[in-house]
Amino acid sequence: MQLTRLAFIGTRGHYRLVLDALPRLPHVRVVGLCDGSTGPVDPLTTWCQQNGHSPEAFHDYRKMLDTTRPQAVIICGPFEHHASMSIDAISRGIHVLVEKPAALTFEDLDRLRRAHQEHPDIHLASMMASRYSPGFFTAWKLIRDGAIGDVRLLNARKSYKLGSRPDFYRERETYGGTIPWVGIHAIDWVLWMAGQPMESVCAVHSGVSNEDLGTMERSALCQFTLAGERFACVSIDVFRPPAAPSHGDDWIRVVGTDGVIESRPQSLSLINRDNDGSAPVPLMPTTSMFEDFTAHVEGRSHALLDASSTFTITQAALAARESADTGRIVSR
Amino acid sequence: MQLTRLAFIGTRGHYRLVLDALPRLPHVRVVGLCDGSTGPVDPLTTWCQQNGHSPEAFHDYRKMLDTTRPQAVIICGPFEHHASMSIDAISRGIHVLVEKPAALTFEDLDRLRRAHQEHPDIHLASMMASRYSPGFFTAWKLIRDGAIGDVRLLNARKSYKLGSRPDFYRERETYGGTIPWVGIHAIDWVLWMAGQPMESVCAVHSGVSNEDLGTMERSALCQFTLAGERFACVSIDVFRPPAAPSHGDDWIRVVGTDGVIESRPQSLSLINRDNDGSAPVPLMPTTSMFEDFTAHVEGRSHALLDASSTFTITQAALAARESADTGRIVSR
Numbered sequence: 001m002q003l004t005r006l007a008f009i010g011t012r013g014h015y016r017l018v019l020d021a022l023p024r025l026p027h028v029r030v031v032g033l034c035d036g037s038t039g040p041v042d043p044l045t046t047w048c049q050q051n052g053h054s055p056e057a058f059h060d061y062r063k064m065l066d067t068t069r070p071q072a073v074i075i076c077g078p079f080e081h082h083a084s085m086s087i088d089a090i091s092r093g094i095h096v097l098v099e100k101p102a103a104l105t106f107e108d109l110d111r112l113r114r115a116h117q118e119h120p121d122i123h124l125a126s127m128m129a130s131r132y133s134p135g136f137f138t139a140w141k142l143i144r145d146g147a148i149g150d151v152r153l154l155n156a157r158k159s160y161k162l163g164s165r166p167d168f169y170r171e172r173e174t175y176g177g178t179i180p181w182v183g184i185h186a187i188d189w190v191l192w193m194a195g196q197p198m199e200s201v202c203a204v205h206s207g208v209s210n211e212d213l214g215t216m217e218r219s220a221l222c223q224f225t226l227a228g229e230r231f232a233c234v235s236i237d238v239f240r241p242p243a244a245p246s247h248g249d250d251w252i253r254v255v256g257t258d259g260v261i262e263s264r265p266q267s268l269s270l271i272n273r274d275n276d277g278s279a280p281v282p283l284m285p286t287t288s289m290f291e292d293f294t295a296h297v298e299g300r301s302h303a304l305l306d307a308s309s310t311f312t313i314t315q316a317a318l319a320a321r322e323s324a325d326t327g328r329i330v331s332r
Numbered sequence: 333m334q335l336t337r338l339a340f341i342g343t344r345g346h347y348r349l350v351l352d353a354l355p356r357l358p359h360v361r362v363v364g365l366c367d368g369s370t371g372p373v374d375p376l377t378t379w380c381q382q383n384g385h386s387p388e389a390f391h392d393y394r395k396m397l398d399t400t401r402p403q404a405v406i407i408c409g410p411f412e413h414h415a416s417m418s419i420d421a422i423s424r425g426i427h428v429l430v431e432k433p434a435a436l437t438f439e440d441l442d443r444l445r446r447a448h449q450e451h452p453d454i455h456l457a458s459m460m461a462s463r464y465s466p467g468f469f470t471a472w473k474l475i476r477d478g479a480i481g482d483v484r485l486l487n488a489r490k491s492y493k494l495g496s497r498p499d500f501y502r503e504r505e506t507y508g509g510t511i512p513w514v515g516i517h518a519i520d521w522v523l524w525m526a527g528q529p530m531e532s533v534c535a536v537h538s539g540v541s542n543e544d545l546g547t548m549e550r551s552a553l554c555q556f557t558l559a560g561e562r563f564a565c566v567s568i569d570v571f572r573p574p575a576a577p578s579h580g581d582d583w584i585r586v587v588g589t590d591g592v593i594e595s596r597p598q599s600l601s602l603i604n605r606d607n608d609g610s611a612p613v614p615l616m617p618t619t620s621m622f623e624d625f626t627a628h629v630e631g632r633s634h635a636l637l638d639a640s641s642t643f644t645i646t647q648a649a650l651a652a653r654e655s656a657d658t659g660r661i662v663s664r
Contacts, residue, residue, distance in 0.1 A: 152541065153551040155567045157487070159587070202534040202661065206561035209484065209589045219485040219587070221563045223555040229538035231553045233565045235487045239587045241603045245610070255491070255551070255571045257541045271573045278577070329534065329661065 003028055003095075003297045007070035008044055009061045009085055010036030010077035012168075013099035014127050018074050019047050021290035028294060029053060032068035034061040036077035036085070061085060065092055072123075072297055075099060078168070079176050083108035087115040090122050095297050097290065100126040100184050102314045104176040106322075109314050116307050123297050125305035127289065128188045128313065130250060132304070133265035134283035139254065140193050141284055142261060148272055149258030151194050154232040156186035159249035161240045162211065162218070170214030177321050178217035179205055183236040184317040189252050190224065190232035191316060192309070198316050199225045200331040203324040205236075222320040234320075335360055335427075335629045339402035340376055341393045341417055342368030342409035344500075345431035346459050350406050351379050353622035360626060361385060364400035366393040368409035368417070393417060397424055404455075404629055407431060410500070411508050415440035418456065419447040427455040427629050429622065432516050434458040434646045436508040438654075441646050448639050455629050457637035459621065460520045460645065462582060464636070465597035466615035471586065472525050473616055474593060480604055481590030483526050486564035488518035491581035493572045494543065494550070502546025510549035511537055511656060512649040515568040519652065520645045521584050522556065522564035530648050531557045532663040535656040537568075554652040566652075 006028050008015060022028060030053040033041045041057065048055055058064035065073065065088065072095035075085045083103040086096045090112075102124075103109035116124055130136055143151060160182055168174040175181060191198060205220035207213070220236040240249055254261045259272025271277040287295070289305065296303035315332070323330040338360050340347060354360060362385040365373045373389065380387055390396035397405065397420065404427035407417045415435040418428045422444075434456075435441035448456055462468055475483060492514055500506040507513060523530060537552035539545070552568040572581055586593045591604025603609040619627070621637070628635035647664070655662040 153569050204563050208561050221565045223553050229540045231536050233553045237485050237587050243608045244603050255569050271576050276575045
């Protein structure tokens with residue numbers, strides 16, 4: 001089947017990545033918009049007007065789902081409602097692309113997992129958009145193709161500027177924490193590229209020097225043990241200086257038995273039997289997150305992001321946060 | 333007083349760094365050599381012959397210390413004898429520059445600490461030679477001078493080629509482990525640059541894929557909590573590919589409230605209020621490890637490496653190894 005009917009809930013997060021892809025998918029029509037308690041959907045409304053879409057607007061997202069009957073929904077509501085909104089869509093047979101993290105608590109994650117178990121044919125994906133960066137995608141492909149042998153050790157980094165943050169970042173209940181919000185991307189890269197399940201995690205985080213942003217953490221470290229005595233460390237901070245040339249400083253290093261890869265979103269270096277690391281490696285072409293989502297929904301391919309990866313990565317991020325909160329090593 | 337009488341025990345480790353500095357210290361004369369159970373001292377003997385030194389050679393290091401009465405001794409004996417040899421020198425009033433780690437066990441470290449407490453005027457330093465790399469030295473100076481504000485997060489890396497390793501690497505008793513042997517440098521950088529005491533450490537290590545090198549670990553991670561909710565992670569591996577342009581891939585990143593420094597032994601980048609990171613930062617001139625040691629012994633300055641840093645760093649490395657061995661967070 002073709003995905004022709006799409007709806008949006010909320011504008012908190014990366015819904016624009018979907019808008020950016022829509023012109024390349026002219027058969028996908030926006031049929032419904034809902035503020036999803038994130039405030040006015042003005043930017044969505046404006047975009048639709050300018051791009052020839054005529055969605056109905058709602059304040060109640062369930063009513064929108066029942067009225068406009070979309071085949072898929074983009075969920076960028078309040079973080080603490082990601083899971084509930086996703087469950088409401090899944091139970092209606094609607095495919096879901098939800099901002100990460102898909103759940104802010106283990107309880108919500110379990111509820112989401114159970115809802116999906118009852119509708120296993122529904123496509124559920126969370127917005128780990130950086131998998132579609134040419135650098136990270138190429139790293140993953142090279143590793144999968146054996147360029148560095150058996151993966152033994154991974155180091156990853158997320159570093160952001162603080163900028164000015166809306167009030168919901170101040171509270172754990174509405175923000176979720178810097179490990180699940182910022183760090184989850186790097187957690188995703190290490191588990192995805194290692195291709196191994198997590199066994200335990202030891203993490204730390206701190207809100208010191210957070211410029212009165214309540215409980216928002218500005219620094220964190222997560223140390224994962226994966227199957228087979230493979231290890232991964234993730235460094236997270238929101239201290240990137242305002243003068244830095246980019247908002248983020250994403251980076252990963254993957255050490256294998258036969259080589260080492262270092263990757264950023266738009267570059268990659270490789271040292272192995274055939275490469276001494278001096279020449280940049282050509283990056284492979286990638287699709288975009290929403291085109292991949294659509295292809296999956298339409299049965300044309302299996303997306304890089306699916307329900308399984310959504311559960312795995314959300315679980316790992318929440319386990320890391322629990323470790324940092326409790327000061328204990330967490331195995332779950 | 334001038335340091336005029338120097339002796340060497342053993343040739344396991346970085347004694348050559350001392351030889352390299354001796355031509356710049358013509359008043360320092362080598363008076364004694366001892367094999368120190370590390371095998372023949374041929375390279376030392378040859379160097380002395382070629383450079384106008386006429387030391388006596390011994391098989392018993394205590395006899396050498398008592399006979400040649402050096403003012404200072406360079407200890408590069410078997411790793412498991414570092415502490416005992418240092419204690420024997422300290423108790424004779426002889427200054428000590430010992431290969432790291434200064435002790436392979438907590439018990440030996442405690443014995444060494446007690447011996448030094450009884451002779452607090454004796455200069456004891458271990459060979460954290462990388463502090464004298466222009467890149468790391470400049471990083472430390474800039475941080476101390478406030479270039480990045482309050483240090484909140486540190487990431488450091490040691491990565492080496494495996495090469496061919498002598499048999500003593502195969503046994504924990506004679507090698508000590510990859511965290512104390514390789515990782516200790518990066519552990520040193522993070523504690524030195526943070527200028528904060530360690531509160532706890534969670535570490536992991538693995539000897540998988542070690543090409544039949546017994547218990548030798550090839551990968552490790554150490555996650556430190558320092559005072560004031562400051563965090564540091566250290567990544568250690570011996571998987572650097574043979575094709576890599578250098579034996580080691582030393583690197584540190586230090587995140588402060590007002591800036592970020594990344595440093596390698598011969599380069600440094602800085603992002604802060606005045607720097608966007610695009611221009612390499614000029615490196616400051618440094619002395620060498622042994623010239624610094626000599627200046628300290630002669631009362632001309634306080635060395636970068638002293639007894640206090642030796643105890644602190646050795647303790648941190650052994651605590652990390654204990655954490656990795658036991659799977660527990662270690663606070664000590």
